[in-house]
Amino acid sequence: xxxxxxxxxxxxxxxxxxxxxxxxxxxxxxxxxxxxxxxxxxxxxxxxxxxxxxxxxxxxxxxxxxxxxxxxxxxxxxxxxxxxxxxxxxxxxxxxxxxxxxxxxxxxxxxxxxxxxxxxxxxxxxxxxxxxxxxxxxxxxxxxxxxxxxxxxxxxxxxxxxxxxxxxxxxxxxxxxxxxxxxxxxxxxxxxxxxxxxxxxxxxxxxxxxxxxxxxxxxxxxxxxxxxxxxxxxxxxxxxxxxxxxxxxxxxxxx
Numbered sequence: 001x002x003x004x005x006x007x008x009x010x011x012x013x014x015x016x017x018x019x020x021x022x023x024x025x026x027x028x029x030x031x032x033x034x035x036x037x038x039x040x041x042x043x044x045x046x047x048x049x050x051x052x053x054x055x056x057x058x059x060x061x062x063x064x065x066x067x068x069x070x071x072x073x074x075x076x077x078x079x080x081x082x083x084x085x086x087x088x089x090x091x092x093x094x095x096x097x098x099x100x101x102x103x104x105x106x107x108x109x110x111x112x113x114x115x116x117x118x119x120x121x122x123x124x125x126x127x128x129x130x131x132x133x134x135x136x137x138x139x140x141x142x143x144x145x146x147x148x149x150x151x152x153x154x155x156x157x158x159x160x161x162x163x164x165x166x167x168x169x170x171x172x173x174x175x176x177x178x179x180x181x182x183x184x185x186x187x188x189x190x191x192x193x194x195x196x197x198x199x200x201x202x203x204x205x206x207x208x209x210x211x212x213x214x215x216x217x218x219x220x221x222x223x224x225x226x227x228x229x230x231x232x233x234x235x236x237x238x239x240x241x242x243x244x245x246x247x248x249x250x251x252x253x254x255x
Contacts (some may be wrong), residue, residue, distance in 0.1 A: 011090070013062055014162040017052040018045055021083075022155060022166065026061045029053040029083045036082055039065070040074045051083055056158070056166035058094055062087035092164050095122065097201050099243045100185075102127035102178055103236040104207035105136045105146070110233045115150045119157035119167050122248075123240045126154065128172045133209035143172040175204060175215060188215070189239050190222030191229065195254045196242040203243065205236040 014020070019039055023029040031039070039045045047067045054060035063083040068074075074082055101123050105111040111128070118126055128138060128147065138146045151169040158166050179186050187193075187200040188211060196203075203223055206215075208231070216222070225238045245251035 017050045020052045020159040022056045023053045030080045031082050054164040058165050059091045060164045061089045098124040100125040100202040101240045102129045102204040104131050104134045106232050112153045114233050114236045115153045116157040117237045118240045119154045120161045121240045121244045125168045127170045130174050132212040134207045138172045188219045188222040193222035193224035198246050203239045208232045
């Protein structure tokens, strides 16, 4: 295994690969049916083309498409032989500090868009929350199905953007439950709040109706996201962008 690589920039091997997949064992990468279909029937990869396999926990390895996989030929092969490891295992350090964005789901497919973009940005943990003014209520089986779908979206987005760390998509919780879990790290995204800072890296974004007065009173002045009123899904992505930008040194914190 190569030494841990700092996440200072994109790795040329990752960027040059034709695709990225997530597997349980990098020494013997086994594709799921969905991943195999995507590689060979959607992307139409041919034998010898490069694919990166990752374990979702920062480790990855270059692979090659095995012989005999052209067209629908992959369907006749054992899933364990579709990829051939073609390099040493590299472990990429996870950026610190970890960044969490919690958001109140809105209607339609907008929560999926939020998770896709937060994953591309490099947010480490994504938490759907219920608030006093939430309109969309993900409870019971519905909540479990919705979170499972968001986890699939995050996996696909991480593969697309060559992100070897999968974000944790957590079960639906309440704002109070989140506060109990993370303590003083929690800050609410609020108009007129203080500039974003890495001193507080768990940001919660409310529903379209905003926070109610009791929530605002309990959690303080909050974190501002700019001079305009943002849609709920835009605010979640803006919060992730600002915090990840600060962490990467792309944005300079205010003195």
